[in-house]
Amino acid sequence: MVIRKLRIRLPLSLVVITLFTAIVASLHLMSSATQSSPQLGSMYSLLVLINSVGSILLLTLVVVNVYGLLRQLARRAAGSHLTARMAFLFVLLSLAPASIVFYYSMQFLKQSIDSWFDVRIDQAMEDALELGRAAIDERMRTMLHQTEQAAAKLQLAPIMEYPLRLTELRDELGEGEFTVFSRQGRIIAAGGSQLGFILPDLPDTGVLLRVKHGKSFIRLEPNPDGNLQIRAVVAIPSDDPLFLQAVFPVPLRISQLASTVEAAYVHYKELGFLRSSLKHTFILTLSLVLLLSLLAAIWVAFVSIRRIVAPVRRLAQGTRAVAEGRYGQRLVVRAKDELGFLVESFNTMTEKLAQASEEARMSRLEVERQRAYLETVLSNLSSGVLSFDKESRLLTANHAVDEILHVPAHDYLGLPLSRLKTDHPYLTETLERIERWLEKGTGNWEGEMSFVGPSGRRELYCHGTPLFNGNGDKLGAVVVFEDVTALILAQRQAAWSEVARRLAHEIKNPLTPIQLSAERLHHKLASRLDERDAEILDRSTRTIVHQVEALKAMVNAFAEYARSSTIQLRRVALAEIVEEVVALYPPQSGMSFEIDEEPSLPRISGDPLQLRQVLHNLIKNSQEALTPSTQGKMCFILRKTVDQGEAFVQLTVRDNGPGIPKEQADRIFEPYVTTKTKGTGLGLAIVKKIIEEHGGTIRVENGLRQGAGFIIRFPVPETDLGAGANGGNSGGKS
Known part of the structure; x- marks a missing residue:
């Protein structure tokens, strides 16, 4: 244990001592460089070397610690987030005061170095340079204006008088030389102080092009003597464009003053450059010292945080084990301080948790059994x-x-x-x-x-x-x-059956005497009455007989609905029955049919006679709903379907009639409910009764855009589930 502590503390002590020495050396070198400028070059190199070596060493240590912390965070190691937060806090606490000191030190350093130079002289030099430039610019503008005025005067004079005019212009201004030349560079006239010695210096082609487009040209340039002169060129409008060039010498005193001011300004700027270099050197030195301090603080923070977090990390690992359900986790108590007390409390907590977990597990099993029992009861x-x-x-x-x-x-x-x-x-x-x-x-x-x-x-x-x-x-x-839908329907059906039975009993018996009496009246009285009364008697007795026949048909339908039928079940192919019934309706009947049959449909258990009655009633119901001008069309679709594990043969019947109103869709199968102007309203009720007696269901098909549709399902006996019974053609028409 002693050896381990020495291995931890010795590098830290060496780094702290080295860091302190480097900082003191950096401050000493900075002070020496400030007091003695010639020593700056050699001391600066040594300063950079010392601080660079220290920065690289500390940066390596910090990078190693940051990399290790990132790996711990990626593995979600215990205590890694606490280490990261504390490291961030340490860095923030170190960075904040250091940044403040660095900022004000930089301000103090800049102000101190700036105080070595007189800022007012700097401003005065710039003002003098600006003043000289402004004076020369004003003189150039004056000379250009005078040249333009001279060109305007020459425009009014003939070319032969140009030399005289230039001499007068020279005498008027008292200085300068003037030259009139053509676009090809041929000199037309000249006047000035130096004409007797050399030819005038003409401008280049670029200047001529610029002047030709109406822009005057003026420039400050040195003359052969080393002094300054002003050259101005303007155009003289004429048939063959001519140009006037005026060269004005700048007074010697002004030229010397301008050169002196410019040289002094350049020299002052060179001195100012040394001041900037000195600033940058001190800023770099101070920055390196700050970097060393921050890196050292960060590294020391990592080392200290690891020592602080180590017990907490072990406690977090134990807590994670408890969270995973390993309540037998025990931690070793290595100290009697606050953390040791926390570890002892953790061991006591895990012991109690283990006991409570076992009790909770038994209670949970009991709750699960009760919940499973309740779900079983509810689901059934x-x-x-x-x-x-x-x-x-x-x-x-x-x-x-x-x-x-x-x-x-x-x-x-x-x-x-x-x-x-x-x-x-x-x-x-x-x-x-x-x-x-x-x-x-x-x-x-x-x-x-x-x-x-x-x-x-x-x-x-x-x-x-x-x-x-x-x-x-x-x-x-x-x-x-x-x-209770089925119960209410059954009660309603029983009530209608009772009504139908009583109607058949109470109404059918008087119908025959009524019919016979009407016929006897017609037979006895027809020959005794005149033609008009006989016609009335004939029409009245015929109406009575027809209505009695209609009442008999209605009573017979009610009797059929009320009568308990005897079903003779056998294995039948529903598709074959459909084809047999459809064959009884030739095209002359006003109906056309389409049969869409799935191959290998299983047989169903049913009474062929009653199944045919179902189909006849559906076809008759469709015929009665059609208008006289409408060609009837019905489609029979036979499919095998499975619903909740039970197999059915499904027959879908559709026609092209007017359809079923929505308000009557839920009552269409009740007795005496009809949308037609004729009929008893018992057809669909009888259909539903027969289908339900076969164990099947019928319902109205929703969502049709035209016509009415019914979906009929018949259960398939288990013995016929794997065998197909129909060999009819799919999609046949008749």
């Missing part, structure tokens, strides 16, 4: 069960809810009933009644409700019970509802 109930919380949100729903309401109730768990109403509008009225009770009800509630869903009209009997805890606070409610 034929009644729908819904439970809600106190905010009227759906909590649970059994499978019967899906079958009765035709909604995936489990998709709406945790959602309010308004969401269910939005997605399934046909349940709006039913769910609103449940909502009203959930909002106000504190007692039991029951009632009958109905809705028109995908499978037709459904009649429900509902019962609701609120739920309270031991303190009387409302927890929610439970709603149980039963589908």
Whole structure:
């Protein structure tokens, strides 16, 4: 243990001593460089070398520690996030004061070096240079204006008088030389002080092009004597463009002053460059010292944080083991300080947690058994069960809810009933009644409700019970509802059967005497009356006889509906029966048929005579619904289908008639409900009765754009599930 401590502390001590020495040396070198400028070059190199070596060493240590911390964070090692936060805090605490000191040191350094130079002289030099430039610019503008005025005067004079005019101009201005030349460079006239010695110096082609386009040219340039002169060139408008050049010498005194000011300004700027270099040297030195300090502080922070976090890391590892369920985790107590007390408390906690975990596990097993039992009971109930919380949100729903309401109730768990109403509008009225009770009800509630869903009209009997805890606070409610549609239909069918039986008994007996009496009256009185009265008698007795026949047909239909039929079941191919019935309706009947049969349909168990009656009634119902000008068309589609694990042969019947109104779709199979102007309204009721006696179902097909459609299903006996019975053609027409 002693050797390990020495290995940890010795490098830290050496680094601290080295860092302190480097900082003191840097400050000493900075002071020496400030007091003695000639020593700056040699001391600066030594300063950069010392600080660079120290910076590289500390930067390497910091990078190694940061890399190790990043690996711990990637592995989600215990204590890594705490180490990262503490390191960030240490760096922030070190960086903030160091940055403040660095900023004000930089300001002090700049102000100190700036105080070595007189800022007012710098401004005066710049002002003098600017003043000289302004004076020369003003003189150039004056000379250009005078040259333009001379060109204007020459424009009015003939070319022969140009030399005289130039001499007068020279005498008027008292200085300069003037030259008139053509575009080809031929000198037309000249005048000035130096004409007797050399030829005038003409401008280049670029200047001529510029002047030709109406722009005057003026420039300050040195003359052969080393002094300054001003050259101005302007155009003289004429048929053959001519140019006037004026060269004005700058006074010697002004030229000397301008050269002196410019030389002094350049020299002063060279001195100022040395000041900037000195600033940069001191800034670099101070920056290196700051970098050394920060890197050393960061490295020391990493070392110190590792020592502080090590016990916490072991405690975090133990806590993670407990979180994973390993309650037997025990930590070694290595110190009697606050962390040691925390470790002892952790060991006590894990012991108690292990005991509580075992008790919770036994309780959880018991709760799971009870929950599984409750779910089994609910899933096997034929009644729908819904439970809600106190905010009227759906909590649970059994499978019967899906079958009765035709909604995936489990998709709406945790959602309010308004969401269910939005997605399934046909349940709006039913769910609103449940909502009203959930909002106000504190007692039991029951009632009958109905809705028109995908499978037709459904009649429900509902019962609701609120739920309270031991303190009387409302927890929610439970709603149980039963589908009593079949019961109500059975009661209604029994009532209609009783009505039909009584009608057949009470009405059929008087019909024959009425008919015979009417015929006897016609026979006895027809020959005794005059022609007009005889015609009235004939029409009246014929009406009585026809209406009696209609009443007999209606009574016979009611009797047939009320009579309990005897079904003689056998294995039959439904497609063959359809083809046989369709063959009885030739094209002259006003109907055309299409049969779409799936190959290898299984047989069903049924009575062929009654199945034919079903088809005849459907065809007759379609014929009676057609208008006289409409060609009837019916389509029979036979398919095998599977619903909830049970196989069916499905017959879909569609026609091109006017269809079934929506308000009568849910009552179309009731007796004496019809949309036609003729007929008894018992055809579809008899069809439904026969199909249900065969164990099948019939419902109206929804979503048709034209005509009416019925979907009929007959169960397939288990012995016929694997065998096909039909060899008829698919898609045949007749």
